[in-house]
Amino acid sequence: MVRILLCLMCLLTSVSVASAQDLQSILQTHSDEVAKPSRNSVGVLLDDMVASGLSQVPAFLEQWVGRSVWQDDTTGQFYIATEVDDTLTLRNIDTGQETTALADGFSQLRPNGGVRRVIGTALVQFQLSDPDPERRHAALESIARRSDASQFEPLMASLNGEEDPALRARKVQLINFLTARFGDASEDRIRAIESLSSDTSLEARAVLSQILSVTTGVAVQQPDGNIARILDPMADPSANYEKLVGAELAPAIVPPGEIRAALEANIVESRVGGIPLARLDDPERRVDAYRTLADAGAVPPLVTQDDINTALQDAVFYELYDEDEVAITDAARATLDAVETRVGWAQTFDLTLDGLSLASIYFLAAIGLAITFGQMGVINMAHGEFIMMGAYTGYAVQLIVPDYTVSLLIALPLAFAVTFGAGVAMERLVIRHLYHRPLETLLATFGISIALQQIAKNIFGTQARPLTSPDWLGGALVISDVVQISYIRIAIFVLALIFLFVLLYILKRTRLGLEVRAVTQNPGMAASMGINPDRINMMTFGLGSGIAGVAGVGIGLYAQVTSEMGANYIVQSFMTVVVGGVGSVFGTLAGAGLIGFLQKGIEWLNPSNTLAAQTYMILFIILFIQFRPKGIVAPKGRAAAD
Structure with missing residues (x-):
């Protein structure tokens, strides 16, 4: 009896192992998610596929994203297929065996853009350890473009086996970026943020900027949370008052046309709000009449400039960090300032x-x-x-x-x-x-x-x-x-x-x-x-x-x-010789340096208009010659007398 039980256990184990090596079985278990996936439902299927560790999973995911997966309408089996003249060349997703069939009995799977992005994220986990360096590089660039906390563990797992020095350095950099943004421990995040102080790349600055992202808001009093700064409400009164109205903290401004229409609609016995029509030619009387109607509740309240100023001064306009921890945003701000200083020197x-x-x-x-x-x-x-x-x-x-x-x-x-x-x-x-x-x-x-x-x-x-x-x-x-x-x-x-x-x-x-x-x-x-x-x-x-x-x-x-x-250089050549000093080789060198640095400096100040830069440069040269007609290196001796 024991021997029989052992045989059954071995048989069951072998069956389970065989099924674990069968991608088609996993797909059939989640047939609906494969055929009609959504961003919310496809995650379970992808988790099972990743957990299976099957070597055929990456190829299937690539074909699925490329819309090359078809389903047999009769059996429900999934195949990788190419269509030529209504005929499909079908490839078994597990064995790779190829057959042909008419396309009428099959349905092409067309995941939408959102699902393809989710599949692409799962595919990156396989590509990080792909034997092909180009695929690993593509996976790293995909992570760099769309960073997510879920990418941290696969990236860490692929680091130990990475033999390419350049790819290994790239993985370490991306791990540092992910730690700075999504790390579990505050100490680890702060350490990763501070390590970016010497990194002037656009990616590093983008990571710091994302940590320092803010949400603007308005309230009656300063809210709790990680406040980035308090804004001056009078910097843009019109836009800020619209924010107050949108937050239902102030009444909307009544346009002049609506005031006139309200007055016309409330004429009673040749009077509006108790003021005779003959006196409404005066703008102040029209305001008084409208205010009387507003006090009676007949029209919306009138908002004057004084009311706007008072409402703005009483409200608090703020920027609130999306990151809750003050220590992290402080570290990110200090690091970004240090990086911007380095960038400034580098740009110089x-x-x-x-x-x-x-x-x-x-x-x-x-x-x-x-x-x-x-x-x-x-x-x-x-x-x-x-x-x-x-x-x-x-x-x-x-x-x-x-x-x-x-x-x-x-x-x-x-x-x-x-x-x-x-x-x-x-x-x-x-x-x-x-x-x-x-x-x-x-x-x-x-x-x-x-x-x-x-x-x-x-x-x-x-x-x-x-x-x-x-x-x-x-x-x-x-x-x-x-x-x-x-x-x-x-x-x-x-x-x-x-x-x-x-x-x-x-x-x-x-x-x-x-x-x-x-x-x-x-x-x-x-x-x-x-x-x-x-x-x-x-x-x-x-x-x-x-x-x-x-x-x-x-x-x-x-x-x-x-x-x-040649015509593009003749004017600059003459200016170089004249400004530097006629007859002097070192003067020509000095003149070339002055004109070259001057033109680049003006172009940096006005990068969208190179013609203006050349015009300003010529004007400067004219003024320079007025004050130093013999040039930077003036001739000496008899040559100077001549």
């Missing part, structure tokens, strides 16, 4: 990086002009077109050399050679005949700039051409959620530094630089010492043009390459 640093980046671009654009205009005194309106020629040279090289790194290394010296040659040709053919004739030089170079733009349009068309940066220049250096700078801008900054040191070396340490400075200060004396001023002028103009070409390659990686791109 980010703005500084933006200003430095823009200054680097302006320095690259202006450094060649600092030679041709600063050293030679030639107003070259075609300087921007040399920048454009350099950018198009880089584009042409990329058409031939597909490797962007190699093409960039080829384009930089080639752009210098092309624009150096163009500058020499321009100086020999035009500029040399116009020295000391600034107006004619300006008009001639302006005409050349238009001609060069048209030539570029004829060759390359009017569409913007891509000058693609190498992969190692893609993306950005992310310092924090607030501070980041693209690698291209860093490269332009480095290129600007290289230009600065190379140009200083040429002007200060080479024979060419010595001869350039000699010809600039006193051409006659330089000629008497055996220096050929014509040759030096040609080489100087070519050098400035060549530098503009190399700058064009750098700027082209950042800006669009078009035939008009």
Whole structure:
């Protein structure tokens, strides 16, 4: 007998285990909840599915959310199916075996949006421990978007088995967020809140803001609870009085039209409220008549401005924290203030990086002009077109050399050679005949700039051409959620530094630089010492043009390459040279810094209108030149006298 009982127990145990491994049985137990789920009823089914630990549950939940689950109208069995031309390919949810059938005998399950969100929350619990890192990452992002107290335990359970360092750090961060918002113990919540003081991410600030969420209200006296602040009722009297009326703490204001209608409806023997009609032309008499009717209960009471002010002063307008514990809201407020301070400093640093980046671009654009205009005194309106020629040279090289790194290394010296040659040709053919004739030089170079733009349009068309940066220049250096700078801008900054040191070396340490400075200060004396001023002028103009070409390659990686791109930098280039100090390389650097930081600062103050920022910048430059006409770094010695 005992042996028989043991056999029966083993049989029952095996049957229960088999049924526990059968998802279809669980679904049949909750058939109605599966076929017609609601947000209130689906929770029981999901709890049983999660408790079963079946490996096929996540796949079923994904298909259920995707509306790929069908039910056999005859047997009530559930299948995962795809429909093609009224034919279903059915897959058994437990075995995966596939069959086909006509769609007429099946019903597609279509859970609504609310149910799908509940299912998605349950699905996240499985995805947190999924072998695929991408699925785990998607689950974490789902938790981040829709945080809920029920996600805490599954997240904690998945932490120990997490081997990916990045995903593990993300889980720890989300656990900290959930603890701060939904932790059971106040000490744990406060500890988690205080740990966010060094986290400047938008998510951390959102968590703190959610803890500090408030509900506004009005009462006769200050209510109990965690008061955030008492509001000034006179800050917005009209809106606040409407709140009083809505809370039934004050009578509604009677509009003038209703007052007139009430008076007309209560005329008795040519009188209203005892006042003759002839006297109702006076507004004060109309008020007296209406007040008499109100006292008699015939019309709603009249609300004067004095009544409004009195009602507002007697009421208490408040903001009440949704969080009941004062210690938690105090910790959240102190932490959020500390985070906002960090964010402010980070934004200042980010703005500084933006200003430095823009200054680097302006320095690259202006450094060649600092030679041709600063050293030679030639107003070259075609300087921007040399920048454009350099950018198009880089584009042409990329058409031939597909490797962007190699093409960039080829384009930089080639752009210098092309624009150096163009500058020499321009100086020999035009500029040399116009020295000391600034107006004619300006008009001639302006005409050349238009001609060069048209030539570029004829060759390359009017569409913007891509000058693609190498992969190692893609993306950005992310310092924090607030501070980041693209690698291209860093490269332009480095290129600007290289230009600065190379140009200083040429002007200060080479024979060419010595001869350039000699010809600039006193051409006659330089000629008497055996220096050929014509040759030096040609080489100087070519050098400035060549530098503009190399700058064009750098700027082209950042800006669009078009035939008009040079015109976007010519005004800033001249301003940079003039503000910095004509003839000074360090002055050009200072001018680029001033204009770059000034423009970014104005754009930060007025971010929606960049045109206004440029206008204000030009006005500032005009005022600056009025007070310091020789620029930031004024020339000295004989150059200053000239």
